Amino acid sequence: MTLELLNDSSNPKSFINIADSVLVGGVNSPVRAFKSVGGKSFVVKEGKGSRIFDLEGHSYIDLVMSYGAIFLGHANPNVSKLINNQIGYGTSFGATSVPEIRLAELIASSSKSLEKIRFVNSGTEACMTAIRLARAFTGKGTILKFDGCYHGHSDSLLVSSGSGGLTYSKPTSEGLVDEITKYTISIPYNDPKILKEIVESKHSEIAAIIVEPIACNMGLVIPSDEFIKEIVSARKHNILVIFDEVITGFRFKFGLYQDILGVSADLTTMGKIIGGGFPLAAVGGRKEIMSLLSPEGPVYQAGTLSGNPVASAAGLAVLLELKNLNPYSQINAVTQLISKEFNQILNKRNLKDCQIAYYPGCITLFFTNNEIRTLNDVMTSNKEKFKSFFWAFLESGVFIPPSQFETWFITPALSDGDVNEIIKAFKKAVNLVK
Numbered sequence: 001m002t003l004e005l006l007n008d009s010s011n012p013k014s015f016i017n018i019a020d021s022v023l024v025g026g027v028n029s030p031v032r033a034f035k036s037v038g039g040k041s042f043v044v045k046e047g048k049g050s051r052i053f054d055l056e057g058h059s060y061i062d063l064v065m066s067y068g069a070i071f072l073g074h075a076n077p078n079v080s081k082l083i084n085n086q087i088g089y090g091t092s093f094g095a096t097s098v099p100e101i102r103l104a105e106l107i108a109s110s111s112k113s114l115e116k117i118r119f120v121n122s123g124t125e126a127c128m129t130a131i132r133l134a135r136a137f138t139g140k141g142t143i144l145k146f147d148g149c150y151h152g153h154s155d156s157l158l159v160s161s162g163s164g165g166l167t168y169s170k171p172t173s174e175g176l177v178d179e180i181t182k183y184t185i186s187i188p189y190n191d192p193k194i195l196k197e198i199v200e201s202k203h204s205e206i207a208a209i210i211v212e213p214i215a216c217n218m219g220l221v222i223p224s225d226e227f228i229k230e231i232v233s234a235r236k237h238n239i240l241v242i243f244d245e246v247i248t249g250f251r252f253k254f255g256l257y258q259d260i261l262g263v264s265a266d267l268t269t270m271g272k273i274i275g276g277g278f279p280l281a282a283v284g285g286r287k288e289i290m291s292l293l294s295p296e297g298p299v300y301q302a303g304t305l306s307g308n309p310v311a312s313a314a315g316l317a318v319l320l321e322l323k324n325l326n327p328y329s330q331i332n333a334v335t336q337l338i339s340k341e342f343n344q345i346l347n348k349r350n351l352k353d354c355q356i357a358y359y360p361g362c363i364t365l366f367f368t369n370n371e372i373r374t375l376n377d378v379m380t381s382n383k384e385k386f387k388s389f390f391w392a393f394l395e396s397g398v399f400i401p402p403s404q405f406e407t408w409f410i411t412p413a414l415s416d417g418d419v420n421e422i423i424k425a426f427k428k429a430v431n432l433v434k
């Protein structure tokens with residue numbers, strides 16, 4: 001009976017109606033609703049490798065990949081094996097278990113900036129904990145962030161943020177009190193001059209700068225070297241540098257993006273890939289800061305399910321696969337190929353107000369010819385064109401995030417056939433853009 005409840009797909013439309021009646025907006029996270037592209041989402045039945053299948057039997061090549069939480073593709077057999085094995089041993093304990101120790105050990109070994117780690121359940125919690133630690137360590141209150149960066153939905157960080165809020169034109173949420181948001185300063189991404197001015201005038205108040213070292217939550221926006229340098233140089237003022245690597249961690253190499261940049265953040269937040277598709281995230285960093293956390297220190301943070309053994313086993317399985325397969329150069333090659341083909345299609349059609357932003361494993365299509373450096377540039381992208389592109393691409397069998405302000409993710413599970421299909425679908429979709 002219980003299995004039937006989960007496997008019944010006899011009347012796909014009824015599930016959408018039930019979802020609408022019992023879940024707010026029919027979803028559990030806003031961007032999933034397809035509202036910003038003016039339509040209705042499908043209900044997922046299953047995922048396998050590079051594809052997802054809806055209840056109505058449609059198959060889509062998946063470039064959403066759970067907003068970056070699934071890296072190796074859906075239901076990877078080696079990952080599923082370790083998860084199933086752990087489930088047999090029990091799913092949650094009120095004491096430390098082997099999978100969380102093994103996962104912490106592997107993550108810590110990947111970067112010298114991760115001297116100590118604390119697991120939490122979401123990227124939101126990781127960023128919330130990181131700023132609490134920064135405030136305790138520096139004795140200062142203000143957090144400096146950048147417009148269009150998203151660091152989860154805690155009150156302090158929902159100011160001028162990216163992702164879902166931006167998708168629904170509300171980058172700063174209602175329901176926040178001024179007494180809290182007055183401790184958050186948000187300034188343009190990629191503007192070292194403004195950053196320098198703010199740091200010089202307000203350093204006695206600023207506890208930390210938190211940044212997405214590649215911004216993925218206003219579409220894909222690559223930072224300049226000068227911008228990153230200016231962030232790091234704020235340290236001389238006793239300002240901590242927090243790299244939010246919830247998306248970038250383990251995406252471009254086995255370890256952190258900051259190691260590619262040659263920078264060691266004071267604190268780093270991670271999530272998505274390290275949880276292997278389960279609710280697991282982490283904050284890590286310098287020992288003297290991390291040791292302020294309870295029970296070693298006075299900064300309180302806790303979680304009934306933190307370091308959950310099944311989630312940790314899933315994360316461990318994914319990271320072991322990544323270490324073993326080292327798929328990073330393959331992902332780079334596929335991203336380059338897809339982007340080159342997309343650009344050729346755009347050039348042939350003489351579509352000058354379209355551009356592809358890409359970095360290995362990440363792509364965004366913008367409908368503007370402004371150089372994309374800040375949120376203001378992103379905002380010039382034509383939302384109506386994005387909408388019509390989204391539906392045409394979906395109808396041609398490719399699922400991308402239903403928002404201009406998200407990044408598409410390339411999985412190593414894409415076959416050559418999938419890549420050809422994506423290129424064909426892109427050609428068809430751009431021809432239908434109105």
Ligand SMILES: Cc1ncc(COP(=O)(O)O)c(C=O)c1O
Nearest residue numbers: 122123124150151152244246247
């Ligand atoms: C860079 C970044 N930080 C933090 C978060 C919040 O993570 P979560 O959705 O797990 O709370 C996200 C989520 O997309 C993210 O992209």
